[in-house]
Ligand SMILES: [Fe+3]
C-alpha cells in the first residue's frame with residue numbers, strides 16, 4: 001500500500017464536502033451554487049494544513065489532477081490541481097459549473113471567447129489567483145480558459161470543485177486556431193485519501 | 203504510491219453507489235431501505251469481478267475493513283470486510299441500519315439478545331451466508347451479533363453497507379458476561395480505490 005503518511009487532519013475537507021452536499025440538496029440555481037459554494041471553498045482554501053501529501057505531488061512533465069472526493073450521485077467532485085514550475089493546461093472548457101480555490105502559490109487563468117465562426121480570442125486579461133481567492137467557470141459565466149502556474153520556479157496548488165464527476169465528463173480542448181478536440185481528463189490518482197477515518201484523524 | 207494495480211472495472215460498485223444514493227434521496231423508511239437496498243446489494247455481490255485487489259487483502263492477525271466509498275453527507279458507507287482463515291469479530295452492535303452481502307467464501311453471523319439485566323444470550327442459530335446472499339442488521343431488526351469466517355483454511359469477503367460513516371460511529375462491543383465497551387472501528391485503509399476514473403476503467 002502507499003508509502004505516504006496518512007492525514008493528520010482531514011476535518012476541513014470533510015466539512016467542506018458535507019456542507020456542499022447540504023447546499024446542493026436544496027437544489028439551488030447555478031448562481032447560488034457559485035456564490036454559496038464559492039464561499040465554502042474560500043473557507044477551505046483560507047488554510048493550508050489539510051491537503052494530503054499524496055495529492056500535493058507535482059509530476060515532472062505535466063500538471064496533476066488528484067481526485068479528493070466524488071459525490072455518490074456524481075453531483076460534484078473535488079480535485080487538487082498541482083502545477084509544477086511553469087506548467088499549464090491547454091485551452092479547455094468544462095461544460096458544467098466549476099469553482100477554483102487557490103491553496104498554495106499562485107496561478108493565472110486566461111479566459112477565452114469562441115466566436116460563432118469557431119475562432120478563439122482572449123476575453124479580457126488573465127486573472128491572477130492568490131491563496132484564499134476563488135474563481136468560477138461555467139457555460140453561463142464563461143467556460144473556456146487556460147490556466148498556468150504563476151511561478152517558473154515553484155509548485156502551485158488549487159482546489160477545484162465541479163458540478164459533475166469531472167474526470168469522466170466529455171468536454172473539449174482547443175487549438176490556437178479554435179479547432180475543438182474531444183477531451184476526457186481522467187484523474188492522476190488510482191487511490192483517494194481516506195478522509196473518513198475519524199479514529200485516526202481529528 | 204500504491205504498488206497495486208488499478209481496477210479493471212469499477213462500474214458495478216459505481217452503479218451500486220449511484221443507485222443507493224438515489225434510493226436514500228427519496229427518504230424511505232428503514233424497512234424500505236433494507237428491502238430495496240438489500241436488492242441492490244444482492245445484485246452487486248451476485249458477481250465477483252469488481253472488488254479492487256487492494257481491498258481484498260487479509261491481515262494475518264485480524265479481520266480487515268476497507269472503506270470503498272463514503273457518501274458526501276455520510277448518509278451511507280460501503281466497506282469490504284476481509285476474513286482471514288478462522289478470523290472473527292467480537293460481539294458488537296451497529297446503532298444504524300446495515301446490510302451484509304456475501305461476495306466470496308462464506309461467513310456465519312450469530313445474533314445475540316441483550317436482556318434488560320445486561321446479560322447476553324444467543325438469539326437463535328447462526329446464519330450462514332453464501333455468495334450472493336444478503337443479511338440485515340439494525341436496532342429495529344436485531345443489532346447485536348458476532349461474525350466469523352465459515353472457513354479455517356481460506357479467505358472470505360463480504361460487502362457491508364451502513365446508514366452512516368460506520369468507521370466513525372460510537373458503538374459497542376460486548377464481553378461474554380454482557381459487559382458493554384465503547385467501540386469506534388475506524389478503517390483498515392488510508393487510501394480508497396479511485397472508482398470514478400471512467401477514462402481508465404469501463
Ligand atoms: Fe479549467
Ligand SMILES: [Fe+3]
Pocket residue numbers: 294295296339347349
Ligand atoms: Fe456487524
Ligand SMILES: [Mg+2]
Pocket residue numbers: 070071072073272273274275
Ligand atoms: Mg460521496
